[in-house]
Amino acid sequence: MQNDEQIYFKNRDVAAFRLLDVLPIDSMKLEDWTVFATSYGGVPIAKIIANRLESNFDLLLSSKIMAPNNEDCEIAIVTESEEVVIHEELAKSFEISLDFIFAKSKQVYDNELMKTVKLYRQDARIEELTNKNVLLVDEGLNTGLTMMACIKTAINLGAKSVSVATPILPSATVPTIETIADDLYYVKKLDHFVFIDFYYDKLENIDFEDVKNIK
Structure with missing residues (x-):
């Protein structure tokens, strides 16, 4: 309680x-x-x-990349600009290869995240933030x-x-x-x-x- x-x-x-x-x-x-x-x-x-x-x-906008066979454990994040950040300690402890993480990130980006981005931004991309x-x-x-x-x-x-x-x-x-x-x-x-x-x-x-x- x-x-x-x-x-x-x-x-x-x-x-x-x-x-x-x-x-x-x-x-x-x-x-x-x-x-x-x-x-x-x-x-x-x-x-x-x-x-x-x-x-x-x-x-x-961003999406989580979950560990294989563990939907409660996020091992990486991919953002709408295709920036990928990896939880390196978890990836090592679960012996998850970087190749798997980047491939999965690309899949999630293409098949899930970009659909949300298009709906939110009406097919536009996030603006540049220069200066x-x-x-x-x-x-x-x-x-x-x-x-x-x-x-x-x-x-x-x-x-x-x-x-x-x-x-x-x-x-x-x-x-x-x-x-x-x-x-x-x-x-x-x-x-x-x-x-x-x-x-x-x-x-x-x-x-x-x-x-x-x-x-």
Whole structure:
């Protein structure tokens, strides 16, 4: 049974406003930003932050690559710009070859991800981010693999700076994100992290149709 003391956010709206408290909004407003959600669940939070920043809002789409014979274990992420980030420790521990991961990533990209991209962007591709400040937002991080893939995607699309904002994440993920992002903003980091849903009182499922309506 979950202890109420372990619930840090009532819902995504509350998480968004608590995240706004740690963001340097006034100084950020001195520059132009594009705010990206990095998951469907991150869209409501990212939208609230984008509105406060008076910035552009978008969703950076990606898909998980799962380990063979284990649908609960993600070993890689492929983004809509074909950036692939691999969980190297898991791949080694399961003796999964890089050839398999890249082949599977290509398959998922062609057969699944691009269908979603075409529906979301009406056949267009994600815009170049040359000389733009990018803020990547999610409802929380588990392994941080998706966020790392999104950071690398923004960098490869030419972003001038890439920052990350999330309400909650594992302490172990902080150094990894800080290594490749310009700034990391969060409300809470935990040494013994369970999973994102555990720390929200109410975290309703958000699907693609919901995202299109929020957009």
